[in-house]
Amino acid sequence: MLKLIWRNLLRNKTRTFLTLASVGLALFILTFLGAVLDAMESAQGSSDSRVVVRHAVSLTFQLPEAYEKRLKTVDHVEGVTILNWFGGTYKDQRPENFFPRFGAEPETLFDVFPEYRVGEEQQRAFEADRSGFIAGKSLAEKQGWELGDVITIKGDIYPLDLELTLRGIFEQPDALAQEKQIFFHRRYVEEAMSNPGIVGTYWLKLDSPEHVPAVVKTVEAMYESSAAPVRAETEEAFALSFLEMMGNIRLLFSSIGLAIVISILFITANTMAMAARDRVREVAVLRTLGFQRGQVTTLVLAESLLVGVLGAVIGAAGASGLIGFAAKAAEGFFPALSAMQPTPGMLGLSLFIGLSIGFVSGVFPAWSAARIDIVEGLRKVA
């Protein structure tokens, strides 16, 4: 039986190859998109005990810096720091020169982000130099920066160019994507902009994750009736909502994946139906020899399942290879994706989808083959 299934699969090599390629390509795309999504969602290195406070309307609206003092007084808040997205351009627009750049408060940054490890001396040097900056280790290595190097960031959102001197290199081995960003003094930008006193996001460090809901509620209530109401959320929720500024990416990716899988399902079903139609006479011969309907069903369905599984293996293997390559390539222009990797869950899902495609494509041809009229089948011209 197994021999017959395998030989039938290889009977029309072009058709089998094209079908396998279709299933493989679909699952390749699906696996790859899944890895991209997982990497984007997990690359934030979020902490359970941090709360992000931003304008209630949108990230593009800013908050008064006067909020900082009051936020520090909220119960269970151990530290508050500020991060302002600067944007800008380093050297040119090439992807390898893109990395996140934040205006920060050097005095409080490491209180709120204790996982960023930097030498005490370098930290003090950074705090002391208004035009200093610190960079993640991965980024510094990639750019070939050394302490004391001066870089220029050309402003785009802000109409000014920053001349910054590297004063420290921090490490965050648990979330390598976070080692691909820089922090500089937000006061540098403030002064250049005549001190407008605006803040993009406040980051609060709490004494315990269990106090997050209470702090969120308190903070939102504090500014509910103000001119600049706030939205407070966990760091993880903030990261996801940031991604969602580009649209509901998960929904988008899922829709693309589903559309591809459904298209491939139709193609595979058509192929299996054609293959079964071509073999009506052979099925009639098998039935004449004494094969049961169930055995004929098994023959056709197993072939279809084999197509689905082989396609899934090809697709998942191809995606695994590309994921490694893409993760390396993305280091420069999309650090979040550099943590991309194929997970067992993702590969398992591909296999499951491949099996499902095989089953759904093969079940009707198998059912039809088992129910052919033997005499009519024998009359079919081979």
Place this chain on the structure above:
Amino acid sequence: MSQQVIVEVSGLEKTYKKESFEVQVLQGIDLEIHSGEYVALMGPSGSGKSTLLNLLAGIDKPTAGKIVVGGSDMSKLSDSKLARWRHRHIGFIFQFYNLLPVLTAFENVELPLTLTRLSKAKRRQKVETALQVVGLADRMDHYPRQLSGGQEQRVAIARSIVTDPALLLADEPTGDLDSESAGEILDLLQQLNEDFGKTIVMVTHDPGAARRAKRLVRLEKGLLVGAEAA
């Protein structure tokens, strides 16, 4: 010739429905075939020869009447029991050989044995014996496309005898062959009947082929019009 009745057909009718028309192919056939007989079924096209053969093989159902083969009333068998019965008791030889092109001669002959619980070694032994009987032991690894028509038909005959069935049914077994190959196939069938005691029912248009049989049964318009010694 043994007197044991192996096939007993009584009042057999077969009607096909095509859209609103009904075509009565067989009209009350009564026939007995004894063990060890070699019967040729002759008649013009549309006389019902192949239909009768299909009914004897249990791959078609009669509209009325009774068919008892080897003591089994086929009208009482369910689809799955009928498939098992075919496997055990019937060897079918087709006009166009109907070998599976993706399998070698050996694998084609082995196919019916894969439905049994025989060990691989035992299966190999039986397949080799069957191929030796038909004179193709040296071609067992060849695919059908690598064989001549006559050789393909001999492989098909080996497939039909490998389970040692009680009854061999052949539907125009020489209809697609040149005269030399046809002669070889008829020799083989005769050998199976005379040397191995196989009961054979053969449908044929060829009077020369029919003369090889021990008995000739004629059908016309679905009726049995004569039975005679060949």
